[in-house]
Every structure is written in structure tokens, then in C-alpha cells.
Amino acid sequence: MIKFPKDFLWGTATSSYQIEGAVNEDGRTPSIWDTFSKTEGKTYNGHTGDVACDHYHRYKEDVEILKEIGVKAYRFSIAWPRIFPEEGKYNPKGMDFYKRLIDELLKKDIMPTATIYHWDLPQWAYDKGGGWLNRDSVKWYVEYATKLFEELGDVIPLWITHNEPWCSSILSYGIGEHAPGHKNYREALIAAHHILLSHGEAVKAFREMNIKGSKIGITLNLTPAYPASEKEEDKLAAQYADGFANRWFLDPIFKGNYPEDMMELYSKIIGEFDFIKEGDLETISVPIDFLGVNYYTRSIVKYNEDSMLKAENVPGPGKRTEMGWEISPESLYDLLKRLDREYTKLPMYITENGAAFKDEVTEDGRVHDDERIEYIKEHLKAAAKFIGEGGNLKGYFVWSLMDNFEWAHGYSKRFGIVYVDYETQKRILKDSALWYKEVIQKNSIE
Numbered sequence: 001m002i003k004f005p006k007d008f009l010w011g012t013a014t015s016s017y018q019i020e021g022a023v024n025e026d027g028r029t030p031s032i033w034d035t036f037s038k039t040e041g042k043t044y045n046g047h048t049g050d051v052a053c054d055h056y057h058r059y060k061e062d063v064e065i066l067k068e069i070g071v072k073a074y075r076f077s078i079a080w081p082r083i084f085p086e087e088g089k090y091n092p093k094g095m096d097f098y099k100r101l102i103d104e105l106l107k108k109d110i111m112p113t114a115t116i117y118h119w120d121l122p123q124w125a126y127d128k129g130g131g132w133l134n135r136d137s138v139k140w141y142v143e144y145a146t147k148l149f150e151e152l153g154d155v156i157p158l159w160i161t162h163n164e165p166w167c168s169s170i171l172s173y174g175i176g177e178h179a180p181g182h183k184n185y186r187e188a189l190i191a192a193h194h195i196l197l198s199h200g201e202a203v204k205a206f207r208e209m210n211i212k213g214s215k216i217g218i219t220l221n222l223t224p225a226y227p228a229s230e231k232e233e234d235k236l237a238a239q240y241a242d243g244f245a246n247r248w249f250l251d252p253i254f255k256g257n258y259p260e261d262m263m264e265l266y267s268k269i270i271g272e273f274d275f276i277k278e279g280d281l282e283t284i285s286v287p288i289d290f291l292g293v294n295y296y297t298r299s300i301v302k303y304n305e306d307s308m309l310k311a312e313n314v315p316g317p318g319k320r321t322e323m324g325w326e327i328s329p330e331s332l333y334d335l336l337k338r339l340d341r342e343y344t345k346l347p348m349y350i351t352e353n354g355a356a357f358k359d360e361v362t363e364d365g366r367v368h369d370d371e372r373i374e375y376i377k378e379h380l381k382a383a384a385k386f387i388g389e390g391g392n393l394k395g396y397f398v399w400s401l402m403d404n405f406e407w408a409h410g411y412s413k414r415f416g417i418v419y420v421d422y423e424t425q426k427r428i429l430k431d432s433a434l435w436y437k438e439v440i441q442k443n444s445i446e
């Protein structure tokens with residue numbers, strides 16, 4: 001049996017656009033994901049978040065389920081278009097939903113953990129110069145975050161400024177798979193810079209408001225990169241893959257500079273870094289209270305002269321999830337050790353870890369998701385090994401509480417420990433939810 005620390009924070013996670021629905025209610029205006037998902041060919045079968053899990057109306061039932069599972073904390077995100085449906089125009093009715101949700105959580109003794117930005121940028125912000133491409137996005141974001149701190153500040157013990165800046169910049173403005181679907185690497189780095197800058201400015205605003213008992217941090221998706229061989233060129237490929245996925249965000253936040261090797265590589269592609277202004281890196285690297293780590297898989301790369309990053313992915317030997325991601329719990333241990341060694345001794349939380357598998361409701365009305373149980377158990381073992389060696393890991397949030405809108409994959413991929421029948425909106429606790437309930441009760445895994 002592997003015991004976890006007494007106060008280990010067991011949780012689950014979701015995000016606003018993926019579960020709420022009610023996209024036109026109580027003053028909400030469209031986000032870039034409303035626009036993107038309604039654009040031909042952008043999402044699986046044209047799926048949108050119009051209804052999703054109808055959480056906006058079913059939040060009380062969902063909090064009951066959280067209580068039944070016994071989580072200590074629940075990580076959700078706040079929809080910016082509910083709070084500021086137009087530039088500078090605060091919408092109290094939008095805020096009221098989150099106040100109702102938080103009241104339910106507090107009544108059940110569940111710690112609310114809020115992500116300020118989980119990709120649903122208001123369309124009005126995009127319409128003004130491309131959203132994160134416009135340096136004014138920093139001002140808009142700080143106005144939004146400050147209003148949240150004012151209205152909810154001391155009832156949210158853990159504030160996360162951004163979920164995965166890599167996804168909201170590189171995947172969204174560079175690769176084009178996510179909203180707004182641009183395919184321009186210079187734009188991707190401009191967006192990344194403004195997102196990081198908005199993080200730093202929000203942390204400064206948070207500090208000035210002196211909100212008692214609350215902590216603030218950021219969540220990064222981190223993918224350890226391994227060379228396919230001991231060849232020097234493959235090691236170079238892994239270095240660039242690591243810079244692309246991880247160091248481009250870790251270094252400015254924790255070291256106050258972008259990584260030199262990547263600046264050099266990128267300058268050949270995007271030209272001048274004229275969007276980086278005096279003082280920006282000082283702001284981006286303002287001290288935070290914790291780091292959120294989203295971990296799902298690793299990459300293995302070999303050198304490829306023709307690729308921008310000089311790196312090409314090669315498949316790993318491990319089993320894969322429905323997303324095609326290799327299952328590699330040992331890489332989570334490697335990642336946590338590396339973060340501790342090279343970046344920070346701050347408290348860390350695994351703010352997302354989980355897997356999509358083919359889930360079916362069987363004759364007995366249950367979902368026997370043994371693979372998901374195995375996935376979570378093996379990653380918890382890796383986390384426990386890190387903690388056992390003195391690692392400052394304070395909590396673990398399963399992605400996700402419930403099946404939901406999986407971005408470009410729509411509803412075709414199920415990550416939940418709770419099954420959602422989208423026809424009826426019926427929730428069914430999968431075997432993984434029942435197993436997780438026991439883990440939390442015993443604060444240990446077998």
C-alpha cells in the first residue's frame with residue numbers, strides 16, 4: 001500500500017466551455033470557441049459547446065457527485081464572456097453563476113480552485129486585433145482577473161491565471177488546431193508573450209489586493225522529450241522539442257528569460273522579437289505561490305533536418321490511449337524531478353492527468369473502465385515516488401470529473417470518471433470514480 005501525505009489535495013478538474021453549455025444565457029456573449037466550433041470542419045462532426053454537459057443548469061447535481069466521490073477540491077474555469085460580454089462592461093448575472101457554484105462547493109466542504117482562463121476568449125477581444133495578438137489583451141485580461149479577485153477573491157484558495165499557455169498560443173495561433181485556428185508561428189510567439197505578460201500583470205494585481213488565505217499560480221502542460229537514440233543529433237532534436245513544449249514557458253516564468261537556444265532557432269523563422277518590451281520579462285517572472293502541472297504523455301524524437309524544430313516524433317513502445325498518446329507514468333516522475341531540480345521548490349499540483357478510453361455502458365448499467373483505473377493508479381505511483389523523495393507535490397486533479405467537449409475532437413473522446421449520456425444528460429459514475437472514491441477515503445493506493 002502507498003500512503004499519501006495527510007493533507008494531500010485530491011481533486012478533479014473541468015473547464016467552462018467544455019461542460020457548461022448555456023452559451024446565450026444571462027448575458028454571455030460568444031467566445032472564440034463558439035465561433036471556431038461553428039466553423040465548418042474545425043471540430044469532429046461539427047460538435048459545439050452549445051449544450052455540452054448542461055452544467056450551467058445541472059451544477060447542483062454535479063456538486064452532489066463531487067461530494068459522493070469525496071474530492072477535497074474541484075478545479076473549474078470561469079468563462080470570461082460571462083463576466084465581460086463586451087469590453088469594459090461587467091455582467092453581474094454572469095458572475096452570479098460562479099457564486100452559486102462556489103456556494104454549493106463550500107456547503108459540501110469542497111475547495112473551489114478557479115482557472116481564470118481556459119481558452120474561451122471573448123469574441124469581442126478577438127475582433128479587436130486578433131485577441132492575444134493585440135498587446136491590449138493584457139489590459140483586458142487584468143481588468144477581468146481583477147474583477148474576479150474583487151468578487152471571489154477570498155473564497156477561492158487556489159487561483160490559476162492560465163491553463164496551458166502553450167495550447168492557447170502555439171496550438172491556437174501556430175498549429176491552428178484550436179481556436180482561433182491561425183497557422184503563423186510568429187503570431188504564436190506573440191500570443192504566448194502576451195499571455196505570459198497577462199499572467200504576470202494579474203499576479204501583481206492579486207498581490208496589491210492582498211487577498212488573505214489565497215494563493216496564485218499558473219498551469220503549464222509539460223511533455224518530457226526523450227531522444228530516440230544516443231546519437232548527438234537525436235539529443236539535439238530532444239533539446240529543441242523540450243524547448244518548444246516546455247522551456248519556452250518555464251524559463252520566462254521561473255528564470256526571467258526566454259531560452260537562448262530557442263530564441264536563436266526561432267529568430268530564423270519569425271525575425272525580430274520586437275514584441276518583447278523593456279520590463280516584460282521582469283513582469284512575467286514575478287514570484288508565484290505554486291505551479292500547476294498538466295501531464296498526459298511524453299515525446300520521443302529523432303533528428304530531422306527538414307523540420308522547423310529539427311525534430312520528428314517517433315512512436316514509443318508503451319500502450320496508447322484513445323488520443324493516441326503513449327502511456328508513460330515513469331515520465332511523470334522524470335518531469336517532476338526535473339522541475340524540482342531545474343526550476344522550482346514551490347508547491348506543485350498535478351492540475352490535470354487522465355486518459356480517454358472507449359467507454360461503454362454495459363448491461364449492468366455500469367462503465368467498467370479498468371484501463372483508466374490502471375492509468376491513474378500508475379501515475380499516482382509515480383507521484384508518490386516523487387513525494388517519497390521529498391518532492392513538494394501537494395495535490396492531484398483527475399482530468400476530468402465528467403466526459404465533456406474535447407475541443408477539436410468534440411464529444412468523441414471521453415476523459416471523465418463520470419460518464420455523460422449526452423442524449424439524456426444522465427450521469428453514471430464509472431468504476432474509476434468508485435475506485436478514486438476509495439483512494440481518497442484511504443488516502444492511499446494498493
Ligand SMILES: CO[C@H](O)c1c[n+]2c([nH]1)[C@H](O)[C@@H](O)[C@H](O)[C@H]2CO
Binds near residue numbers: 015297
Ligand atoms: C497533451 O495534453 C494537454 O496537456 C492537455 C490535455 N487536456 C488539456 N491539455 C486541456 O487542459 C483540457 O481542456 C483537455 O480536455 C485535456 C484532455 O485533452
